[in-house]
Amino acid sequence: MFGLANPERFMRFSAPLVGPLWIAAGLLLAAGSWLSLTAPPDYQQGDSVRIMFVHVPAASMGLMAYAALGVSCLFSLVWRHPLADAAARAAAVPGAALTGLALITGAIWGKPMWGVWWTWGDARLVSVLVLFLFYLAWLALRAAIEDESKAARAAAVLGLVGLINLPIVKFSVDWWNTLHQPASLLRADGPSMTAAYLTPLLTMMAAYAVLFAAVWITGVRTEVMGRRLRTLRARRAMEA
């Protein structure tokens, strides 16, 4: 990982990856969608089970993205890795979008399953909501401080603190859920994982993962090129 520390080597290393990644993401998404939409309806939930195929991948990728963000912040803080802030920024926006998507699709899925748009009864949904708040806090801090390098370092501290706190918040929400067990609501645990559902779900999860990787690497490359652009312009201005 240290080898990629200097931007030039990272650009050379990542250049051949970008194209195939995007293509793979597209193919996987197409395959996953086709499999998901052609799977037999659940005997109990009917077609609404298909919402799971977009909800679960978004939730898990939102969490993975925060892990990527947190690890980038660790590299930025501890080893002052020049690309780390670029990696953190490139992971934050898609991560937040995916987590937001998980909330929306979770709410839509909740309507047929529990009869309400948003239910505080499902600990997983609530943890996804808190994860979304962590993203907002990171993005707000990153944007609030004008000085670029100071904003990066402050956000890196928050990203790391967030990463450390995530499992704790997850535990406290699950603990909270056992305390306030909503007896009245129908406690459906979701469809049984028959093979017919496992394949589409895993394909969709792979698709979301590859798509995130493509967006992330493209984002870091854009950041590197952007920095090169700024230094070129600064030098151009000095010569003028």
Added chain:
Amino acid sequence: MDIENGSQMIAALHVSDLSISRGERRLFAGLSFAVKAGEAAQLTGANGAGKTSLLRAVAGLLRPDAGEVRFDGAGGPLDAGTARSGGVQMLAHQEGFRPGRTARAELTFQARWFGASAEAVTAAAKRLDLVPLLDLEVRVLSAGQRRRLALASLVAANRPLWLLDEPLAPLDARRRAQAAEIMAEHLNGGGLILAAVHDPLPVAARDIVVGAAA
């Protein structure tokens, strides 16, 4: 220099090949100089040349791009952290006093934070003719009075290395003479002074040009 109050004896300051930039802009590079006990050095250079940043880098508040700041104690090289937390005091444009509190409370806190004893604080206040002002809030003091308060804090703490950023600017002629006396006394006692100045220090000092010459 009584070690009891945690102050650290500094015999020399070495700055080697220092380069500092602000954002994308390089302020200066490859700056090297040394200051020994009993010596003063003054940083000259245009506005924005990086004099203040250099002081802050020596104080450890700012991370240089390259180069090194080393301190020597009586018995050889010192760890930079211990040298700074025990032997360096800085006088910046803002003296660091909270406007809403009284001069007495803020002077006492700041001086004792840097290791001064209660007696040293009262003696310094007397010497700088601050006694009548002590019960006023810092907010109502003039810039010159606030600067004298900061000088009293320097005298009371008596730390070996003084980092001064345009120390005499707000002072009138009479107070500048007194400041000169204080600086000379500090140097004779084996202290060191590194100051960013526009008009020269009132004590013998070596010139260090920072960035493009003024």
Added chain:
Amino acid sequence: MPEVARSYVEYVAAAWGISAVVLVVVAGRALVAARQVRARLKELEDGE
């Protein structure tokens, strides 16, 4: 055989529709930003 639940097709459509939109926006944003910065960089480097 429990009565087959309503098919909720409209919920599925909503969920997939929103997902598609968000994914396209996220992907599009990344690709457009990359293309723009590459273009400006080339323009500067050619001009050198």
Added chain:
Amino acid sequence: MSALLLLYRREVSLLWAGGGGPLLACGFALAVTAALPLAIGSEPVRLVPVAAGTTWIVLALASLLSLERLFERDHEDGALDLLALGPPTLEAVFAVKTAAQWTAVGLPLSLAAPVAALSLGLDPALAPLTAGAAALAGLAFAAVGALAAALSLGSKRGGLLVAVIALPLYAPPVIFGAGTVTAAQEGTSPGPALALLAAYALFACALTPFAGGAAIRNAQG
């Protein structure tokens, strides 16, 4: 007297006297508590079940009050640089400021908490437990809040940013704090919740000084 004790006394006298002193925090807490019955009606059947929960929301919000000025004022006065140059480390300075925030805002709020809860119909026998849990939660709020204040140094919209950073991290102490009182209300032992609350508070006190020290150095240099 050690430098840290000097700093602690200065910080407490600053927080206690002007600005966000305990009066302001408790006043805010009771004002928000009073808003609840006005909003959802006076019948005890509505208020009693939410008494514990509301008290913790009020505690969390009230503890945000004087956070913004905890470091910002020293940063503007130039005092933060001098604090960094003193004998203690910046991590110790951060811990002392957290302790001062707890003393001047956290502890007074832990006295206001039972009053607020009782006013909403909480069983008076639970008042001591509420005060104890509020004090522990206050410690967690002070540590995490101080970190949020240090992180938002140098940003223009300080106050709001502190809240956006701190509140997600307040989830565990709010859950465990309110959980302690709710458990007691339902007759089960509040022990586990109290233990989890104490664990989080101690964890925050151990972690935040290092993150806070890094945040302050970042804002300075």
